[in-house]
Amino acid sequence: MESSAVDAVLLLSFGGPEGPDQVKPFLENVTRGRNIPSERLDEVAEHYFHFGGISPINGINRALIEQMRAEFARRGDDLPIYFGNRNWDPYVEETVTQMRDNGIRRAAVFVTSAWGGYSGCTQYLEDIARGRAAAGEGAPELIKLRQYFDHPLFVEMFADGIAAAAASLPDDLRADARLVFTAHSVPIAADERRGPRLYSKQVAYATRLVAAAAGYGDYDQVWQSRSGPPSVPWLEPDVGEHLSALAEAGTKAVIVCPIGFVADHIEVVWDLDNELRVQAEEAGIALARSTTPNADPRFARMVAELIDELRLDGEPARVVGPNPVSGCGIVVDGQPCSSSPRCVAADAPD
Incomplete structure (x- = not known):
């Protein structure tokens, strides 16, 4: 296998409840260790109950995965796509273990955040490291695709x-x-x-x-x-x-x-x-x-282009404006990750 080849894609996201009984446990997952008062969680829970206790995020991600499959098929690409979350089912730990059991060796990771910083980038690297640790021996190498706020x-x-x-x-x-x-x-x-x-x-x-x-x-x-x-x-x-x-x-x-x-x-x-x-x-x-990308076919096409950047070590596609902004500051292959099409997450950064 070539050094830039991947044999799967992992869509990694935040997660959300899919029924009223899941709302409070989900919020407890999100806020664990932050000493958030229970009454504040009850207040936020009402936002979810307004929509039947269902967050739109998992459904949108599943629809995006279907668009990704269609885009990959259009390109003649048969990469399998996996779905994992930080805070709710399907948890990233379970997904990466499944990937290991399926013989996946090296996968590109697309996260549903375009940004750098802790919550937009570093925390997803921590999720990746946690998933690999849970999978243990034989866990696939997971390569986080670059930030795409200027794609x-x-x-x-x-x-x-x-x-x-x-x-x-x-x-x-x-x-x-x-x-x-x-x-x-x-x-x-x-x-x-x-x-x-x-x-x-x-x-x-x-x-x-x-x-x-x-x-x-x-x-x-x-x-x-x-x-x-x-x-x-x-x-x-x-x-x-x-x-x-x-x-x-x-x-x-x-x-x-x-x-x-x-x-x-x-x-x-x-x-x-x-x-x-x-x-x-x-x-x-x-x-x-105005709407967000959601499951727009162009969003799936963007994922495919980011994977192509990784595979081919190509020049990242960017819209360049005045005073361009750097990425998260993590160094990959001697360069800031914003200058690289990949972000290796073998170990979570500080």
């Missing part, structure tokens, strides 16, 4: 989503609609953990790329879904507070692009499609929310 198809999908959202607004409001990008907030200390504001810089850079592709020279970039005690500083401004400021300034229409998310999971469908939408209606603002 041309990533930029194209979000730009097209903005265009579709704008088209849904009333004709008389469309031209003056304010474009607002949002991503998941994190504590400022976490944003600085692997370098100066790595995650927030990547989000800001991707936002510039997508805004330019969508034809917008002026826009806002904000944050959402923060949690934790008020004493801990998080990335700001919050999307709800920003919407209030826009309302006070007389804004009549807003296009919200959740650029920080690759799927319409709970932070999108609850925080934006419910809470923010109600706030907008009360403020008299027409709100249009």
